[in-house]
Amino acid sequence: xxxxxxxxxxxxxxxxxxxxxxxxxxxxxxxxxxxxxxxxxxxxxxxxxxxxxxxxxxxxxxxxxxxxxxxxxxxxxxxxxxxxxxxxxxxxxxxxxxxxxxxxxxxxxxxxxxxxxxxxxxxxxxxxxxxxxxxxxxxxxxxxxxxxxxxxxxxxxxxxxxxxxxxxxxxxxxxxxxxxxxxxxxxxxxxxxxxxxxxxxxxxxxxxxxxxxxxx
Amino acid sequence: xxxxxxxxxxxxxxxxxxxxxxxxxxxxxxxxxxxxxxxxxxxxxxxxxxxxxxxxxxxxxxxxxxxxxxxxxxxxxxxxxxxxxxxxxxxxxxxxxxxxxxxxxxxxxxxxxxxxxxxxxxxxxxxxxxxxxxxxxxxxxxxxxxxxxxxxxxxxxxxxxxxxxxxxxxxxxxxxxxxxxxxxxxxxxxxxxxxxxxxxxxxxxxxxxxxxxxxx
Numbered sequence: 437x438x439x440x441x442x443x444x445x446x447x448x449x450x451x452x453x454x455x456x457x458x459x460x461x462x463x464x465x466x467x468x469x470x471x472x473x474x475x476x477x478x479x480x481x482x483x484x485x486x487x488x489x490x491x492x493x494x495x496x497x498x499x500x501x502x503x504x505x506x507x508x509x510x511x512x513x514x515x516x517x518x519x520x521x522x523x524x525x526x527x528x529x530x531x532x533x534x535x536x537x538x539x540x541x542x543x544x545x546x547x548x549x550x551x552x553x554x555x556x557x558x559x560x561x562x563x564x565x566x567x568x569x570x571x572x573x574x575x576x577x578x579x580x581x582x583x584x585x586x587x588x589x590x591x592x593x594x595x596x597x598x599x600x601x602x603x604x605x606x607x608x609x610x611x612x613x614x615x616x617x618x619x620x621x622x623x624x625x626x627x628x629x630x631x632x633x634x635x636x637x638x639x640x641x642x643x644x645x646x647x648x649x650x651x652x
Numbered sequence: 653x654x655x656x657x658x659x660x661x662x663x664x665x666x667x668x669x670x671x672x673x674x675x676x677x678x679x680x681x682x683x684x685x686x687x688x689x690x691x692x693x694x695x696x697x698x699x700x701x702x703x704x705x706x707x708x709x710x711x712x713x714x715x716x717x718x719x720x721x722x723x724x725x726x727x728x729x730x731x732x733x734x735x736x737x738x739x740x741x742x743x744x745x746x747x748x749x750x751x752x753x754x755x756x757x758x759x760x761x762x763x764x765x766x767x768x769x770x771x772x773x774x775x776x777x778x779x780x781x782x783x784x785x786x787x788x789x790x791x792x793x794x795x796x797x798x799x800x801x802x803x804x805x806x807x808x809x810x811x812x813x814x815x816x817x818x819x820x821x822x823x824x825x826x827x828x829x830x831x832x833x834x835x836x837x838x839x840x841x842x843x844x845x846x847x848x849x850x851x852x853x854x855x856x857x858x859x860x861x862x863x864x865x866x867x868x
Contacts, residue, residue, distance in 0.1 A: 448780075448805065448822070449796040450666050461802070556788070564664075570805035570822055572772070575798045580665040582791045586677070589664065589786035591816035600807035602820060606664070606786055 437536055441479075442545040442552045443565035444579070445601075451576030452548055457491050461571055463599045468567065471603065479504060480541035483532060486510040488547025507531070509551060529558035536560065553581040559611050564589065570600040588613070653752055657695075658761040658768045659781035660795070661817075667792030668764050673707050677787055679815045684783065687819065695720060696757035699748060702726040704763025723747070725767060745774035752776065769797040775827050780805065786816040804829070 445462055446452055453459050482504055484492070489508040492499045498518035499506045506521045509528050517523055524531055532555060535543055545552050545561065555561050566579075589606035596602055661678055662668055669675050698720055700708070705724040708715045714734035715722045722737045725744050733739055740747055748771060751759060761768050761777065771777050782795075805822035812818055 448782075556790075566664075568820075570807050572796065572799070572803040572805065574772075574800060574802055580788065583788070584790060586790055587788040589788065589816070591786050591812065591818065594810070594812045594818050596807065596810045600805070602807065602810050602818070604784075604818060 438481075438538075438540050439542045439562040440483075440532060440536060440545060440555065440560055441542055441563045441565065442555070442561050443563075443567075443605075444547075445567040445569060446579050447569050447571045447573040447576070449572045449574070450579045451573045452579050453577045454573060455576055457577065461569065461573065463569060463601060465597060465599050465601075467597045467599075468601070471567075478542045479544045481535065481543040482506045482546050483528075483535075483543060483551065484508055484546040485548065485551035486513055487550065489513065491547075507535075528554045529560060532560050533558070548577045549579045549581050552579070553583055556583045556587060557585075559587075559608075561608050563592075563605065563607055565603070565605040567597075568602040568604065585611075654754075654756050655758045655778040656748060656752060656761060656771065656776055657758055657779045657781065658771070658777050659779075659783075659821075660763075661783040661785060662795050663785050663787045663789040663792070665788045665790070666795045667789045668795050669793045670789060671792055673793065677785065677789065679785060679817060681813060681815050683813045683815075684817070694758045695760045697751065697759040698722045698762050699744075699751075699759060699767065700724055700762040701764065701767035702729055703766065705729065707763075723751075744770045745776060748776050749774070764793045765795045765797050768795070769799055772799045772803060773801075775803075777803075777824050779808075779821065779823055781819070781821040783813075784818040784820065801827075 444452055445459070447461065454461075480503070482499075482501065484499060484506065486509065489499050489510065490513075493515070499508055499521045500518040501520070504520070507524050508517065508521060509524050509531070511525045513523055528551065532543070545555060552561065588609040590609060591604065592607050593605040594602065660668055661675070663677065670677075696719070698715075698717065700715060700722065702725065705715050705726065706729075709731070715724055715737045716734040717736070720736070723740050724733065724737060725740050725747070727741045729739055744767065748759070761771060768777065804825040806825060807820065808823050809821040810818065
């Protein structure tokens with residue numbers, strides 16, 4: 437099944453852009469250009485929220501990218517979109533779930549974190565990737581908004597660029613993957629007779645007395 | 653001069669702990685234990701805020717660590733602190749500036765981000781380091797609170813652990829370091845006769861038309 441990928445360049449304090457949407461702090465390099473040229477080959481679809489679309493309109497692009505179909509989620513935008521861009525007023529999660537079930541390349545979640553939040557909430561994001569810049573912006577447009585459950589990740593790749601940026605890529609573990617593994621392990625232990633009633637798992641043991649943070 | 657270091661283990665969405673202060677999501681390993689044993693050798697002083705102190709009291713430690721002097725910043729705490737712990741009611745920045753000018757090992761900023769914010773605001777932090785865990789907690793105690801100016805960093809080290817954690821260490825560039833460098837460069841150019849009036853810097857050129865974020 438095609439994957440939904442969320443990511444972008446961010447500051448260490450997890451902003452995507454300054455409050456005025458500017459990204460003058462981004463560090464471009466040959467390494468980044470090379471990475472992005474390769475990165476974009478995997479996508480034929482972009483999904484974005486109203487805010488990202490409006491910034492795109494201001495820049496003159498209007499959310500259209502050659503060879504890529506863009507979907508803009510908004511119930512209020514009334515402009516006629518550029519060719520290749522479609523306005524979607526229906527539920528984000530429902531629409532992206534349908535997109536995922538269709539044939540195609542991967543789907544890029546573009547821009548800030550509000551759309552991503554809806555997709556995280558619905559467990560529809562399969563991969564996240566960031567180009568962590570060596571800067572604290574102090575304020576700006578956040579990547580992450582609060583979500584109501586924990587999302588476990590698996591580090592797929594970490595690469596340090598010459599300019600001090602750190603490129604990280606993670607697979608999003610589907611809900612229940614961790615629990616399933618534990619359950620399987622527990623089952624095996626039970627079968628081999630090693631299980632003890634009331635025994636703490638090694639995880640519980642290692643964090644049992646130190647579940648409150650005071651010292652890293 | 654001794655350094656002020658802020659850091660800890662965090663989730664990818666930059667939380668230090670869950671909303672109830674729990675850190676059951678932390679991944680312990682031999683690699684981390686080894687790193688921390690070495691890490692703590694550089695400190696003889698800890699500074700912490702009221703909230704971190706209260707969590708420490710709940711755990712029974714009371715902010716005291718062998719061989720380390722702890723300072724707790726609070727104007728409201730009235731408890732008698734444990735030996736080695738001192739309550740400080742004066743201005744955080746003023747006090748830490750004085751500490752820095754004294755002889756000693758490095759100073760660790762412990763716990764959440766409110767104390768760190770005051771110290772970032774006053775440009776008193778010299779190094780930041782995080783053990784980025786492969787997890788999105790969704791909500792919790794944030795590492796970073798808004799600050800009123802940008803802080804430029806230099807990546808000193810990035811190490812990937814076997815469990816998927818990423819250890820990053822940055823030097824905080826003192827305010828003006830970047831500007832000074834640019835000024836020096838411009839001066840050299842002027843001296844060698846290469847400067848052109850009205851010429852854009854390579855940075856301005858590369859970001860001039862794309863200062864609004866729509867596509868990473």
